[in-house]
Amino acid sequence: MGNPFDGVDTSNTPYTIVSSDTHAGLQVEEYREYLESRFHPDFDEWVETRHMHRRLMEEVNGEYVAQWEGENELGLQGAYDPEIRDKELDADGIAGEVIFADGDAVTGQESPPFGAGLAAGQITDPELAFAGARAHNRWLEEFCATNPVRRAGVALVPVIHGVEQSVKEVEALADKPGIRGVMVPTMWHDNPSYGHESYDPFWAACADAGLVVHTHSGEGDWDAYNGNLAQFVLEVPFWTHRILWQLLLSGTFDRFPNLKYAVVECGSYWLGDLLWKADTSFGANSKVKKLNSMTKGLVEKLPSEYLGTNVFIGASAMSTEEIRRRHTNGIDALMWGTDYPHPEGSWPNTVERLETDFQEVSIEDTRLLLGLNAIECYDLDADGLGEIAARVGPTPEKLNQDPDLRTPDNAIREARWWFDAYGMEWKD
Amino acid sequence: MGNPFDGVDTSNTPYTIVSSDTHAGLQVEEYREYLESRFHPDFDEWVETRHMHRRLMEEVNGEYVAQWEGENELGLQGAYDPEIRDKELDADGIAGEVIFADGDAVTGQESPPFGAGLAAGQITDPELAFAGARAHNRWLEEFCATNPVRRAGVALVPVIHGVEQSVKEVEALADKPGIRGVMVPTMWHDNPSYGHESYDPFWAACADAGLVVHTHSGEGDWDAYNGNLAQFVLEVPFWTHRILWQLLLSGTFDRFPNLKYAVVECGSYWLGDLLWKADTSFGANSKVKKLNSMTKGLVEKLPSEYLGTNVFIGASAMSTEEIRRRHTNGIDALMWGTDYPHPEGSWPNTVERLETDFQEVSIEDTRLLLGLNAIECYDLDADGLGEIAARVGPTPEKLNQDPDLRTPDNAIREARWWFDAYGMEWKD
Structure with missing residues (x-):
């Protein structure tokens, strides 16, 4: 298959940056017109609880709220105002974006209504879950249509609440030009887990529609924390990427080879070690015979071989340590993201951050991480994005990079040390 | 506090190896006499299900069962026969052992009756859970008494089924000479999670009794796997070490500074990255102000600073990669284990494995990993163990080690790279 960095443009052309992780949404009350009217009474009650939540946040964390919203007043309006949004993306050096x-x-x-977004798994009424998701999807289609080259929307599909209904939703989304993916609840709660065969019609529909399936960090096992948020923060990556292994080890990517899945905003530091463990234990080429049999006939390739084709990692604003581990974790699968307009990410200082953090990264690796992998994952309009990037993207020179630094041909093999250590066959 | 490897004997004296992970138990039906007679009817039914399980295993995996049991017929009887056991330990180079x-x-x-051992969390009837645990504990006391210098027993306490009763059990175990720890169920199921304050009397009792609290791999989220064992294998470390972060981040080691906890047989590869994440986010010295407040007043030190005093890692037969990461993961906390008489470990070829895997490790590091850390954790009789080791332990020369290789003074600081990368204060 060759190296993913072979043939990548190493000139000083500006980077086409695609943020694999941005967010957008209406002010809660404004979703009303996108919601079927029979849900309005429930909706009005829910809006009230959201406003109470706002007041609570102001009470417990008022100083931080005032500072963040004061310093970024205009930019935060880009959450729903497309003109402001485009200016913010321009200023941040971003050509395209994947919108949650x-x-x-x-x-x-x-x-979205009833919390149908990042906390969708916590909705217990399937009707409300689908109604809230559809309201957001209707608005998202309009929003993405304001700049279809630039925006790739991720629609909401609460598949744990009904596979059949979700298949219909995916079929309806398939021809919507701005929609490039769907997000499912991170946790399945009391429903079948994502490796269960009952979800197969849904994976089939997503593969047919060319919609990338996502989980995005947000949910955790709230009952377990006794109010201790540190426990949530430390283990939320597990809950977010758990579905990756459910899909991979149950052979979902073998049954649906066109299915793509991306896990978003839970870092990538955990990935290399799990690939080591999974590669050496499972898959046709693995060496642990006792474990190997567990996936025999289900999983045809080594787990790491699904990265960059079926599996992508929306790694958001990677730490320098995660950038350093890029060849272990998947130089053809990792996608930078700014998390705009959330405070945990790199916005509004993305270029400054790239100037520091990518100094020792080759230009070809940088192009993959900042844009090319996302273009591949979401099948985006590379030419259209390149035109925007020519205007707003930082150049390698701007990122203080050495124009002569090349990625060594054996970079991936060296980084995936377990192939040699366990005597496993390496396929070039 | 100085470096843990300072002053460690670097001569060619044989290693005092303490296996931090061995197993022992009666043949199921022989537990009957250790069980209160009112539970005998339930017990007889349970024994039948165990025998059915045996027949099932012979059906699905007969070739493997026959081979393993054939090749190790005598050694496997050491699970309950102390004389055979001591010969096996001798031949494997092991001086002392921590028995699960x-x-x-x-x-x-x-x-143990009703599955009160590694799968204790799956028992739903508290009465049976405690009855089964006590039956095993009665036998374990006798078994450890056959060679008290050598054997450190880990008793069973199903604390999720009753804190008050568990406290009494711990108090009763406190003066039993061969008992050095207690094992609690790995998962709490529908009960409060281990960070909940309702467990405080239990942690207090364990700290007072000088009994090390353990979780040992075994349980997983079985409902989630749809029969796909690979998913279990890949995520079982999470379920096993999850309690470590529940205890640490809820300030349990600050409230009970004498409490010791060890997580056993779930590897150590996951540890360094979680220490990086926890150190940089939580604790007095951390740099992420927004997250830092989550543990303020609860967690007085940095998470990594609890290793080697409150937290130990029964890392069993570490992979060479895990040995390589020893200074990141905790050179004063990691404990080698053979897993005797289980097939996943190093028995009956422990010395051969050490000869290969420890060639590039300094003698002082090796002494910590193979024995000194366990002696510290369990407060074992170092002199008594040393006498056994003089007879059975391999020497550094036998392990093909360089007698002049010393651990650099700054080895831990270099390995815990996040202190410098995040500008955190390093305490020597």
């Missing part, structure tokens, strides 16, 4: 729900991460005032 | 339940990992014929 929940614009407001600080006080939760831009969530 | 469930001698038979292949067909489950040496489990």
Whole structure:
């Protein structure tokens, strides 16, 4: 298959940056017109609880809320205003973006009805779950249509609440030009887990529609934390990427070879070690015979071989340590993201951050991480994005990079040390 | 506090190896006499299910069962025969051992009544859970008394089924000479999670009694796997070490500074990255102000600073990659284990494995990993163990080690790269 960095443009052309993780959403009350009217009474009650949540946040964390919203007043309006949004993306050096729900991460005032976005798994009424998701999807289609080259929307599909209904939703989304993916609830709660065969019609529909399936960090096992948020923060990556292994080890990508899945905003530091463990234990080429039999006939390739084709990692604003581990974790699968307009990400200082963090990264690796992998994953309009990037993207020179630094041909093999250590066959 | 490897004997004296992970248990039916007679009817039914399980294992995996049991016929009897056991330990180079339940990992014929050992969390009737645990504990006391210098027993306490009763059990165990720890169920199921304050009397009792609290791999989220064992294998470390973060981040080691906890047989590869994440986010010295407040007043030190005092890692037969990461993961906390008489470990070829895997490790590091850390954790009789080791332990020369290789003074600081990368204060 060759190296993913072979043939990548190493000139000083500006980077086409695609943020694999942005958020957008209406102010909660404004979703009303996108929601079927029979849900309005429930909706009005829910809006009230959201406003109470806002007041609570102001009470417990008022100083931080005031500072964040004061310093970024205009930019935060880009959560729902396309003109402001484009200016913010321009200033941040971003050509394209993959858009998730929940614009407001600080006080939760831009969530889809009934919390159908990042906390969708916590909705217990399937009717409300689908109604809230559809309201957001209707608005998202309009929003993405304001600049279809630039925006790739991720629609909401609460598949744990009904596979059949979700298949219909996916079929309806298939021909919507701005929609490039769907997000499912991170946790399945009391429903079948994602490796269960009952979901197969849904994976088939997503593969047929060319829609990338996502989980995005947000949910955790709330009952377990006794109010201790540190426990949530430390284990939320597990809950977010758990579905990856459910899909992979149950052979979902073998049954649906066109299916793509991306896990978003849970870092990538955990990935290399799990690939080591999975590669050496499972898959046709693995060496642990006792374990190997567990996936025999289900999983045809080694787990790491699904990265960059079926599996992508929306790694958001990677730490420098995660950038350093890029060849272990998947140089053809990792996608930078700014998390705009959330405070945890790199916005509004993305270029400054790239200037520091990518100094020792080759230009070809940088192009993959910042844009090319996302273009591949979402089948985006590379030419159209390149035109925007020519205007707003930072150049390698701007990122203080050495124009002569090349990625060594054996970079991936060296980084995936377990092939040699366990005597496993390496396929070039 | 100085470096843990300072002053460690670097001569060619044989290693005092303490296996931090061995297993012992009666053949299921022989637990009857250790069980209160009112539970005998339930017990007889349970024994039948165990025998059915044996027949099932022979059907689906007969070739493997026959081979394993054939090749190791005598050694496997050491699960309950102390004389055979001591000969096996001798031949394997092992001076001391930390003993968990469930001698038979292949067909489950040496489990405590009602599965009160490694699968204790799956028992739903608290009465049976405690009855089964007590039966094993009675036998374990006798078994450890056969060679008290050598054997450190880990008793069973199903604390999720009753804190008050568990406290009494711990108080009763406190003066039993061969008992050095207690094992609690790995998962809490529908009960409060281990960070909940309702467990405080239990942690207090364990700290007072000088009994090390353990979780040992075994349980997983079985409902989630749809029969796909690979998913279990890949995520079982999470379920096993999850309690570590529940205890640490809820400030349990600050409230009970004498409490010790060890997580056993779930590897150590996951540890360094979680220490990086936890150190940089939580604790007095951390740099992420927004997250830092989550543990303020609860967690007084940095998470990595609890290793080697409150937290130990029963890392069993570490992979060479895990040995390589020893300074990141905790050179004063990691403890080698053979897993005797289970097939996943190094028995009966421990010395051969050490000869290969420890060639590039300094003698002082090796002494910590193979024995000194366990002696510290369990407060074992170092002199008594040393006498056994003089007879059975391999020397550094036998392990093909360079007698002049010393651990650099700054080895831990270099390995815990996040202190410098995040500008955190390093305490020597």
